[in-house]
Amino acid sequence: MANGQTPAGWYPDPAGDTSLVRYWDGQAWTAQTQPMVNPQQMSSIGIPPVTPQPVYAPGQAIPTYGVEQAGKDRKGFALTGMIIGIASVLLCCFNALDLPLAILAIIFSILGLKSSRKGMAIAGIILGALGLIAAGVILATAIYDPTIYGLPANYWSSF
Numbered sequence: 001m002a003n004g005q006t007p008a009g010w011y012p013d014p015a016g017d018t019s020l021v022r023y024w025d026g027q028a029w030t031a032q033t034q035p036m037v038n039p040q041q042m043s044s045i046g047i048p049p050v051t052p053q054p055v056y057a058p059g060q061a062i063p064t065y066g067v068e069q070a071g072k073d074r075k076g077f078a079l080t081g082m083i084i085g086i087a088s089v090l091l092c093c094f095n096a097l098d099l100p101l102a103i104l105a106i107i108f109s110i111l112g113l114k115s116s117r118k119g120m121a122i123a124g125i126i127l128g129a130l131g132l133i134a135a136g137v138i139l140a141t142a143i144y145d146p147t148i149y150g151l152p153a154n155y156w157s158s159f
Helices: 039-045 075-090 095-110 118-144
Strands: 010-014 018-026 029-035
Touching: 075 095, 075 118, 095 118
Parallel strands: none
Antiparallel strands: 010 018, 018 029
16 A cells, blocks of 8 residues: 555445445546445455545545645745856856846746745845846946956947
8 A cells, every 4th residue: 555545446335335346446436346245255355444435526626635736836946046046146257147147046036935945045036136236246347447357448439
């Protein structure tokens, strides 16, 4: 019995007909039925007694008992935003790379705020903002004095 699931097999009919057994495929009741054999024979062949499964009407909500729905946690966005934010800060000397990395870090981190890794998402936003600031400072100094970066003094006037 993996994960507490009832194994596939023949069990008393959950609809309440005591003269029938119905086949449980491991996930759902099938349409296959057969006459009930002596209950003592069933237990002697190793089939555990099972409580009948509840029958739900179409459209009726099925209780999940605390199981989180898949796809709702955005851990990947938070982690990706933080990693890209780190890269944007480390690569701040390369202005052509820093600006898009910083913007991506902020976008991914904002998407990751709705995850269980809020700390990573916040770190990604902060690192992305630092990358944006670094890109702005480098761009401003390049505009003010292009010779700092090895450009000719009249570099900006050529545009």
